[in-house]
Amino acid sequence: MIEYVNHRSNPGIDPTLHLWGWEIPVYLFVGGLVAGLMILSGYHILRQQWDDERTRGHYVTAPLLSLALLTVGMVALFLDLGNKFYVWRLYLTFEVTSPMSWGSWILLLVYPVLVASALLTLPESLPRLARTFPILGRTARALSARPGFAHATGFGNIVLGVLLGIYTGVLLSTLAARPLWNSALLGPLFLLSGLSTGAALLHLLSHLHPRPDRDDGAFTDAVISAMVHWLRPPDATGQGQRKLEHADNSFLTVELVLIALYLIGLLSSAAAHQQAVGLLFSGPWAWTFWIGVIGLGILLPLALQFMQAERWIRSTIVPALLVLAGGFLLRVIIVYAGQESHWFMAAQ
Amino acid sequence: MNSVSRRRFLKISLGSLAVAGASGGAVAALGRRRDASGTTEIRTIPTFCDICFWKCGAIASVRDGKLWKIEGNPLDPLSRGRLCPRGSGGIGAHFDNDRLRSPLIRVRERGEEVWKEVTWDEALDYIAERMQRIKAEHGPESMALFSHGIGGNFLKHTLRAYGSPNSAAPSFAQCRGPRDTGFELTFGDGLGSPERTDIENARCLVLIGSHLGENMHNTQVQEFATAVDRGASIIVADPRFSVAASKAKHYLPIRPGTDIALLLAWMNVLVTEELYDADYVAEHGHGFDEFAASIAEFTPEWAAPHTDLSAESIRETAREMARYRPATLVHPGRRVNWYGDDAQRSRAIALLNALLGSWGRKGGFYTPSIYPVPDYPYPPYPKVARDKVDNPGKRYPFANDAITTGIREATLTGEPYPIKGWMVYATNLLQALPSQEETIKAIQKLDLLVVIDVVPSEIAGWADVVLPECTYLERFEDLHVGPFKHPFIGIRQPVVDAPHDQKPNWWIAKRLAEKLGLGHYYPWDDIEDYLRFRIEDGGLDYEELKAKGILIGEDEPLYFEDGVPAEFDTPSGKIEFYSEQLAEAGFDPVPRYTPPDEGPPGSFRLLFGRSPVHTFSRTQTNPLLMDVMNENVLWLNHGVAKQMGLRSGDRVTLRNADGVATGPLPVKATNRIRHDCVYMVHGFGTTARGLTRAFGRGASTARMVTRYKTDPLMGGTAVNVNFVTLEKEA
């Protein structure tokens, strides 16, 4: 048996790393979610697919929603910084080996694309705003009239969405010291999780606010109708919703496969990685992981959405909520357990 | 018969060397420079350290007027330019928020730690008035001083001028006394401080419970590392696998309290296998045949069941020692008040060294020399009417220094005469003396308790008057002239100003003498007048000393083989293998083994020692040192911990056989200790509320020492005789 004593006790570092609190999982979750939304709405812009009365409006609000969500994520990220007022330093350099540098530049590109997408769909998404400020409406119409611009925007959404989604995972996987993160699958996994949560969010919105494109303009009316809808969901699931359910199930299935590959990869790697992945098989994180992420966050919504799509049960918001919660929990566990994982555990 | 003591001899012969010594290296530690940026000014001031009693030469740096760091003075033969962690962290003492800031007079019951702030005049008037009353009612001998370290010199002078001979330091009866007695009985001379151990040249080093490296006596640790590096064979006997044990070729996991059995068996092997230094013993020894006869029965086979060691390992290590003699050093240890027969155990260590021929030999015990600096010509002290109070009727016939616990006992009983006033300088008696209960009872008998300290220690909490001293970084001190391999003089000088109304000990002692009407005992106005006088009277350059911090004298021979006369200040003039004076006083003339007491079932013998980053209970408020270690832990055998359901980090309270508790403190479940004892670092678990960093941190060994055994030879109080049980914190 080996006794190991370390007389260091640096706050944030010892006894196990706990540098990153809620801010980072929130940012990673939101980043993935926005990545998912961008890809879905990019696809929508390019193909005008999956439209129906219930879902169309949500695609057109997705860019605006993404802007808001991403800003929440950026605020969380900003709150985590130790030297907040030096944040501009990120844009004085490009560090080719640093995923965080890549990420900050990707985010710099994401914003204009989201703004462009939002402008493109503005007359539909916020008709009152477009009427109040006619210049916005005119710009939007001028832009939509140029198919090349719409095409580029759609394409940009997809490309940047993929980059954003993958980067949130790569960010962690390149931090060599934490074996739980040392898997290239973390990027694709976070991308797929982003897609599934993105689809779930659209699905959720389509349920809560069935007709966002109706030009009634009254906020209270929208809230009341949403509450009515919540209490008494529509009898039939719309075409678009079913497509979202199908898409979400595909994403969740691939995500499940990626998680399995991720675990297998670590389990079949060096001792440090085996010990690190052990954090997901026993101890406090194991329960949250297997029940929270795998059971409630993936398997249950998979089953529910399958049954909904097959019209065996009535469509509810439950699977969408579960997917979103599962996606968030995945980031929390990976960030927290990852910080606990360490090369020294195996070396000693 | 009695020869001139080696040290006195040197003092006479060295007089002519003083001038030669002063013209040594021209390195000036005193300086002023700018850093690379050119904007920061750095001043360096040489001084010597006071975080422990080793008094290493140091150079403090002040950056833009603020104390920055302190490093070893390369000229200093003790530190050799490198301090220990306590020394490096010493500047924390200056920044300590818990420091005493102004004189305090008690306003509530003793021990309640409620004070009013007063001026120095009020405080000293109060003390002087009480002291005069004690003198009038009981005689001046009824005032006693407890002190630790060089800083007590001037207070001792004031007390002698006042008329009391009673001053004592825990460093004798609670620490190194038994060992000095044991060696004096054998070789006619003690070990001194720093010990005259030639560790760096030892080819075989034997440590018995001595944990060098954890016990951070700078020069010794440096020499220990040198010995390890040179591949010296190291033998460690300790119930705990100490740091030193980890460097050892042979580790003997001895049962606590059975060291004499091991020592006797070792000597038995050396004698029966004729491995000892026969020429040396024949030339310098006295009573060898009687000695040999009386240890004949103590074979390794006899010792094995007592010590829990194998006979083979005892035999093998004895042969190992013989292989490298006379450069085999059986280290005498430092704090050796363990089991009550400590002077005899130390004598056994001395005898083992004598068999190996290491006393006076290279790699064994060298002969130290002292720089001959004249004393200040004070007026003669008043004649003392009554003998020292601490050892009435020579009850402890071989005590050669004052016994603190003897003064405490006289305070309690009033015999042979009452002690009515205590002055306590820089020693926290509640942690230093055994049985806090007896100390507190004695305090309640006093008319006056004055505590002079830097921080509000536990003993300060019981004082009538507390006087805040400035730290060593803020004061001049008496000269440091110690016995060592190389004769030298060290000076302490202020590096920064005291932050509040703290004063140096010399000022306090001088002002108090003046208030007592004894001002003529301080013919000098300022401490620098005193220091300059002593240095210049010795024919040296005071400014050079201030600039360098250290003056080095010319080296004297260190070993018999270099021409040191082999003289032994014993009754026989030889190394006393058999001691008639012990026999005459009714003690064993050759050490004998008595099995240690067993503890109650389910209890563990409490052992304790030192951390390299703390000194006694004095440094637990130092922010730098507390940052490195702010709590002690309880070492518990790993297997035993498992059985008890305890894991490292679990917190336990200790309770001793008298039901006294301390803690809680965290368990360290470890494979580095025997199953029958527990170990922790001394000095934690303070009850002084003013020590905000230390209060309630860890456990106090002193609280657990409700029982102690007194060494019949010299009055040392043995403290490793307490047993504790562990209670897991809910």
Next chain:
Amino acid sequence: MRHAMVIDTRLCVGCMNCVVACKTENDVPDGFCRDWITETVRGAFPHVRLEIRSERCNHCANPPCVYCCPTGASHQTEGGIVAVSKEKCIGCKACMAACPYDARFPHPDGYASKCTFCSHRVAVGDDPACVSVCPTHCMHFGDLDDPSSEVSRLLVSRAHYTLLPEAGTRPHLFFLT
């Protein structure tokens, strides 16, 4: 020039003077340290081995902390010292998460802090503070590219190891056994 530190574990007693001296030399804030002591105990009583190490940033030749820094605040200087420009550091903490030795810490002022090999001392030819104060002389500092330097000679003549070689960082801290 490649600065390196060679530490003799046979001599180290774990006294922590390196830790204390670093704190004063470099004004390391209360509660933090840039170097530290570890103890590894192998075996069961009484057949025990204890190894004590003075550890700090390994000033890796292949430093993950530098690679992940998004602003270039973490960098390698001439001579291979891994350093942080605190005026460029945004406090994202990626470097701390990337260091397999946990050698960095978040300074209360917001930036990443760590051992600098006392570059301010090395620049004027002094040893780092920890090396210069060690009472056991167990630490040595010097240039690996100079075959006559003490560190080079020690590494040629003595068995040694680095920490976590499997992390691929190529440390410049060597431990003699």
